[in-house]
Amino acid sequence: MARAENFTCTACGARFSKWSGRCGACGEWNSVIEEAPLSAGPARRTLGAKRGRAMALAGLDGEDSPPARALCGIAELDRVLGGGLVPASVILLGGDPGIGKSTLLLQATASFARAGLKTVYVTGEESRAQVRLRARRLGLSDAPVQLAAETNLRDILTTLEGERPALVVIDSIQTMWADHVESAPGSVAQLRAAAHELTIFAKRRGVSVVLVGHVTKDGQIAGPRVIEHMVDTVLYFEGERGHQFRILRAVKNRFGPADEIGVFEMTGRGLAEVANPSALFLGERGEPVPGAAVFAGIEGTRPVLVEFQALVAPSPTSQPRRSVLGWDGARLAMVLAVLEARCGIPFSGLDVYLNVAGGLKVSEPAADLAVAAALLSAREERPLPADTVVFGEISLSGALRSVAQTATRLREARKLGFERAIAPAGTSPGPDDGAWVRQVPDLVRFVEETFGAGGRHARRREEHGRFHDH
Ligand code: TYD
Ligand code: MG
Numbered sequence: 001m002a003r004a005e006n007f008t009c010t011a012c013g014a015r016f017s018k019w020s021g022r023c024g025a026c027g028e029w030n031s032v033i034e035e036a037p038l039s040a041g042p043a044r045r046t047l048g049a050k051r052g053r054a055m056a057l058a059g060l061d062g063e064d065s066p067p068a069r070a071l072c073g074i075a076e077l078d079r080v081l082g083g084g085l086v087p088a089s090v091i092l093l094g095g096d097p098g099i100g101k102s103t104l105l106l107q108a109t110a111s112f113a114r115a116g117l118k119t120v121y122v123t124g125e126e127s128r129a130q131v132r133l134r135a136r137r138l139g140l141s142d143a144p145v146q147l148a149a150e151t152n153l154r155d156i157l158t159t160l161e162g163e164r165p166a167l168v169v170i171d172s173i174q175t176m177w178a179d180h181v182e183s184a185p186g187s188v189a190q191l192r193a194a195a196h197e198l199t200i201f202a203k204r205r206g207v208s209v210v211l212v213g214h215v216t217k218d219g220q221i222a223g224p225r226v227i228e229h230m231v232d233t234v235l236y237f238e239g240e241r242g243h244q245f246r247i248l249r250a251v252k253n254r255f256g257p258a259d260e261i262g263v264f265e266m267t268g269r270g271l272a273e274v275a276n277p278s279a280l281f282l283g284e285r286g287e288p289v290p291g292a293a294v295f296a297g298i299e300g301t302r303p304v305l306v307e308f309q310a311l312v313a314p315s316p317t318s319q320p321r322r323s324v325l326g327w328d329g330a331r332l333a334m335v336l337a338v339l340e341a342r343c344g345i346p347f348s349g350l351d352v353y354l355n356v357a358g359g360l361k362v363s364e365p366a367a368d369l370a371v372a373a374a375l376l377s378a379r380e381e382r383p384l385p386a387d388t389v390v391f392g393e394i395s396l397s398g399a400l401r402s403v404a405q406t407a408t409r410l411r412e413a414r415k416l417g418f419e420r421a422i423a424p425a426g427t428s429p430g431p432d433d434g435a436w437v438r439q440v441p442d443l444v445r446f447v448e449e450t451f452g453a454g455g456r457h458a459r460r461r462e463e464h465g466r467f468h469d470h
Helices: 075-080 099-112 128-137 153-163 186-205 224-230 277-281 330-342 367-381 408-415 445-451 455-464
Strands: 007-009 032-034 088-096 119-123 145-149 167-172 207-216 232-239 245-253 261-267 271-272 290-298 300-313 322-323 350-356 386-389 420-423 438-440
Touching: 075 245, 075 261, 088 099, 088 186, 088 224, 099 119, 099 128, 099 145, 099 167, 099 207, 099 271, 119 128, 119 153, 128 145, 145 153, 145 232, 153 186, 186 207, 186 224, 224 330, 261 277, 271 455, 290 367, 290 408, 300 367, 322 330, 330 350, 330 367, 330 445, 350 367, 367 386, 367 420, 367 445, 408 420, 438 445
Parallel strands: 088 207, 088 232, 119 145, 119 167, 167 207, 290 386, 322 350, 386 420, 420 438
Antiparallel strands: 007 032, 232 245, 245 261, 261 271, 290 300, 300 350
């Protein structure tokens, strides 16, 4: 007989038959806890002889009208939702504690309420007075939002059945408590049960529900990943603590594109929309410095220019550091390996630090060439021209692969006053004449054209006793 899987990872929800210090599924430490089983009695029982109703089957060619969406007027939020709020949809908003989830949702509910939607805001974390104080600080006291401080799910659902709002915010799902489940609030079982009940309510009554979920490192409270599969839309609110801006990212959306981002700036009066993120991310650029390269990227449907910054310095230890912020560490290792193997430019014995300026997280492989450019510029101690943007994917052979949406990238660069672009060969420049786009077939040619022969890397190559004929 299979052993009961009574142990659950609070980070990813994986189940195990015994405890371990590290989750075998997601690798998180100290996140596996013992849970009472979800239901009592034998795990497998058949449905038995009782018949159900026959369900209606339909063809694929039927006509259904698209869902009517409600716009709140905060354009960055409306876009991330896929073009407004879909009725009866369930949205999970995850993020670190203190990142600004409650602030964003109070602003959003106020906007939806002012746009005519009946909205209810249920807080399980703060008192009514605290939320009112925040509303006053944000200048939202007059918005027709209905507020409650409550954690008992049965009471909340009973109230909502009577009120029939169009939008409900539950802040946070981890504080909710369903009395038919024995585990403590914040446990995986409670989180699942509460999310399940609220999802059923949303679908049955046509109410949109937003669940707030704290991302947590503490194994005592289950994280939002446990309920990601139950909801229609998963949004994460991200940002570096020291930075002024916050990014709302759709990682799953049944009603719109995933990977869409909305950019906000934190101010004393709440979150302000940033309509032109490129200008914000490039805002602090001064004189050209070695190690900086501007990448023409795409986030969701929007072009975003960001600066990659690299620092390369002799390592005091035999194990040089590879430190990455805002990009993938494995991808950095790949770019370093290709630079060494295909261009004869070693980084052994050198510490490498790579940052995306401003705290944006970039995941596109199209950033490879910008990373290589930043690394080379840092290593050669020669700045790249300030008026140049770079993009292109690097393959293991050292060839540059063209990337999607080049016309959009180039248009954004032009709009922000860039005079030159370096891109893979075969890049179609779009309606522009393209004379300002330099097309490069591979990384070796890029190094030659950008840093020339006889640079520091050539000398280093001789020091390392290598010879590459190109
Ligand atoms: P809060 O919305 O409470 O974060 P969360 O719900 O994710 O835990 O915000 C955290 C703190 O930051 C709070 O003290 C208010 C402050 N804050 C601002 O002053 N301005 C802003 O624009 C935001 C978003 C937050
Ligand atoms: Mg909060």
